[in-house]
Amino acid sequence: MQRTKVAILGGGFIADIHLESYHRFIPEAEVVGIYTRQADKAKAMAAKHNIPQWYDSIDALLADSGCEVVDICLPNYLHANATLKAAAAGKHIIIEKPLAVTLEEADSMIAACKKANVKLMYAEELCFAPKYERVRHLVKEGAVGDIFMLKQSEKHSGPHTDWFYDIKYSGGGVLMDMGCHAFGWFFWMLNNAKVKSVQASMNTVLHKNRTKGEDNSVVIVEFENGVTGVAENSWAKHGGMDDRSEVYGTGGVVYADLFIGNSALTYSRNGYGYAMEKADTTAGWSFTVFEEVFNQGYPHELKHFIECVRENKQPLVTGELGRAVLEVIYAAYASAGSGKKIQLPFTPRVDRPIDLWLHPTEG
Incomplete structure (x- = not known):
């Protein structure tokens, strides 16, 4: 069986959960690369999870890892940039919650994935x-x-x-x-x-x-x-x-x-x-x-997305749900x-959602 190649972006708690899910429950997927912002951490994560390639550059990972799927487990403020880069590189994307920090970012991510004809799944494990x-x-x-x-x-x-x-x-x-x-x-x-x-x-x-x-x-x-x-x-x-x-x-x-x-x-x-x-x-x-x-449903959502990529199906949970949330x-x-x-609808322009609480006159 030819396995679907996956790259992980992130080295925190949720990345560990995703990696355990791939290794224990999803034999049709192969994690081929991991990125974190610190080289030492990327190297340590690769060694811990037997991942062949590690990177401290998203651009290098997208160019060199040979992945088909990018699994984004990064902090919220990095979601949009990572998604736009992955979409431009033609990679299918599954992304942890929340989809983005702002609605403008969410719209740009959904549009970029549609333009590149790649799948975007919002990873809501519930x-x-x-x-x-x-x-x-x-x-x-x-x-x-x-x-x-x-x-x-x-x-x-x-x-x-x-x-x-x-x-x-x-x-x-x-x-x-x-x-x-x-x-x-x-x-x-x-x-x-x-x-x-x-x-x-x-x-x-x-x-x-x-x-x-x-x-x-x-x-x-x-x-x-x-x-x-x-x-x-x-x-x-x-x-x-x-x-x-x-x-x-x-x-x-x-x-x-x-x-x-x-x-x-x-x-x-x-x-x-x-x-x-x-x-x-x-x-x-x-x-x-x-x-x-x-x-908690993590292996199930990841397995579903790998199946969607392999069989060219639409994910049940999409970026549009993430935007609605x-x-x-x-x-x-x-x-x-x-x-x-x-x-609703309610679409004020703010730098971050919490500004609507901290500074209610803005937006």
């Missing part, structure tokens, strides 16, 4: 996490009736890497880092339903001496189809990572904790199942088991800054 995917399929089967509210939360005590706290590099705080997951999952669950309005509250409660960004936020997203999405995100929650989702429908409810247990707690008034004759066995409370695989982030910052509900 769209592939097995437990969350089992929940989505429950909804499609009619287990909870019509959805009227979605909730998603991700919380911990803060990132370990300094650049996350510097709004010049990140564009914002916990909303840019983790709120994007909730918004991406809302769009995924609702088949890209349009957003009507966004309202947010945020504050800096734990890391005041380290960042100007918010470290705790609550955002309410109203969709045109009548569904309400509630996103709770925090860098101020002690005791480790907490990641969970809730689905409320006219016929039931589902609670899914990504890190605890191997089932989603489900109440279905009428029951659910692949065949109606089996539905009565799942009426009431049940523990809906998901397939026990790397539960970024627009909601803009509106959330603006709402927190103004104390008002923000109607």
Whole structure:
């Protein structure tokens, strides 16, 4: 089997996760090169993961590595430039969240990939996490009736890497880092339903001496189809990572904790199942088991993108989703800054999204 050649841009925590995913779960892909901004780190990462070539220049990697796919795991402020370079070199691109710092950058990235006829996938792993995917399929089967509210939360005590706290590099705080997951999952669950309005509250409660960004936020997203999405995100929650989702429908409810247990707690008034004759066995409370695989969904999203490249298919999660998420982030910052509900579409011109909160008269 001829393997698809992949190059990794980045040497941090998320690059390690992607590399482990390729090595353990995706035999049809071969990581042939890695770039970091420091040569020593690039060399060390290559040695650690048995990667044949390392670079401290993106241009050199694109010219010499022979890769077909570029996997971007860089800090937020470097996403746009790396994408534009990779697209110009004819490489397919999968990129970590958030898609970009600004909407203008996002638009330029999407346009460049279309012009170069290369695939651009927005790496939102919650769209592939097995437990969350089992929940989505429950909804499609009619287990909870019509959805009227979605909730998603991700919380911990803060990132370990300094650049996350510097709004010049990140564009914002916990909303840019983790709120994007909730918004991406809302769009995924609702088949890209349009957003009507966004309202947010945020504050800096734990890391005041380290960042100007918010470290705790609550955002309410109203969709045109009548569904309400509630996103709770925090860098101020002690005791480790907490990641969970809730689905409320006219016929039931589902609670899914990504890190605890191997089932989603489900109440279905009428029951659910692949065949109606089996539905009565799942009426009431049940523990809906998901397939026990790397539960955050990273290998699944990467494997999907490699398949898209190999078989010339459109990725299920595209750059357009990343842009839609970024627009909601803009509106959330603006709402927190103004104390008002923000109607979409909302496309002010700012240097970084968090300016809409810190300096609400701008944009």
